[in-house]
Amino acid sequence: MGHQMHSFETAPALAEALADRVAAALSAALSARGEATLAVSGGSTPKAFFEALSTRDIEWPKIKVTLVDERFVPEDNPRSNHLLVKTHLLKNAAAMAQFVPLYRPEATIEEAAITASGIIPGMTGPFDVVILGMGTDGHTASFFPGGDHLAAALDLSLPRRVMTMEAPGAGEARLTLSFSALQDAGLLIVHIEGAEKKSVLDKAISGTDAAEMPIRAVLERAATTPEIYWAP
Ligand SMILES: O=C1O[C@H](COP(=O)(O)O)[C@@H](O)[C@H](O)[C@H]1O
Numbered sequence: 001m002g003h004q005m006h007s008f009e010t011a012p013a014l015a016e017a018l019a020d021r022v023a024a025a026l027s028a029a030l031s032a033r034g035e036a037t038l039a040v041s042g043g044s045t046p047k048a049f050f051e052a053l054s055t056r057d058i059e060w061p062k063i064k065v066t067l068v069d070e071r072f073v074p075e076d077n078p079r080s081n082h083l084l085v086k087t088h089l090l091k092n093a094a095a096m097a098q099f100v101p102l103y104r105p106e107a108t109i110e111e112a113a114i115t116a117s118g119i120i121p122g123m124t125g126p127f128d129v130v131i132l133g134m135g136t137d138g139h140t141a142s143f144f145p146g147g148d149h150l151a152a153a154l155d156l157s158l159p160r161r162v163m164t165m166e167a168p169g170a171g172e173a174r175l176t177l178s179f180s181a182l183q184d185a186g187l188l189i190v191h192i193e194g195a196e197k198k199s200v201l202d203k204a205i206s207g208t209d210a211a212e213m214p215i216r217a218v219l220e221r222a223a224t225t226p227e228i229y230w231a232p
Contacts, residue, residue: 003190003205003219004227011048011193014231018191019052022129025187027058029128036063037121039177039185040089041133041141042070042081045193049131050088060096064121065089068132069142069176070102072109072164079172102162102175109164109173116162122181123160130185132226134192136200137169138213142176144169145212154179154210154217183222190218190228198230 008014022038029036040046067081075082082101090099100120104112117123132140139145143153144167153163153176160181165174182188192201203213210217218226 002225004225006227006229008229008231011231014191014193014229015048015052018049018131018189018229019056022053022131022187022189023056023058025129026063029186030059030062034062036128038063038065038129038131039068039122039127039182040065040085040131041068041191042084043133043135045133045191046131047084047088049191050085054089054092054094057093060094061098064098064100065094066100066120066122067102068130068182069165069174071172071174072103072112073172074103074105075101102177109175113162113164113175116175120162120177122177123162126224127182127185129187129189130182131189131191132182132215132218134190134197134200134215135169136196138200138204138215139167139169140190140215140218141179141182142167142170142174143179143214143217144174145214147214150211150214152178154214156180156183156221179217179221183218183224185224188218188222188224188226190215190226192228193231195232198232201228201230 106112147167
């Protein structure tokens, strides 16, 4: 399996181009089916892209947005990916989107994963668009090296679902979509920025062990060819 590389001179140029690309993919899905689904990542990288996408003139009320992963913390926690999306994406035209959070206020994270699996979009068929990030440890979504459920999360024979993940480098316990739910998106993007992440990506490309660098599962085994958007 290969990948397609899109390199930009600046992060703002990447944000605008990626917003155009995602908006076009969502519009195409809306024309075909009357609805569209988008799963986005958290972290610090997507902020400018979210801001740009929020201004695109598409039929946001018909678009369901969710997260590829989330910490098991409520929306008002500063480390919540929901808070990030609310602050930077669900505004301007995109304020009308249907956001479906991964976090559920259940007593345990296991119960939250079961509840979320029954509610969030993308559990019965491919997402129209998935935006992945990547950490400098090679994690993507909450597929962390050393994660307690990493093997199951990457197992394509297992159904689409929301899973729990704990790992030494993850901080809080996490909720994550399974790889089976992400890898066949109509448009599969890996969005990374900076020289350090480029060298992490190069290292990932030069090896095969997904347990060491889970982003390799995306690069090697995704049904949809991943498109990497990178700027220094
Ligand atoms: O923990 C996470 O980190 C990755 C990468 O985040 P960044 O801050 O380095 O951009 C992100 O893709 C993931 O959604 C998030 O939960």
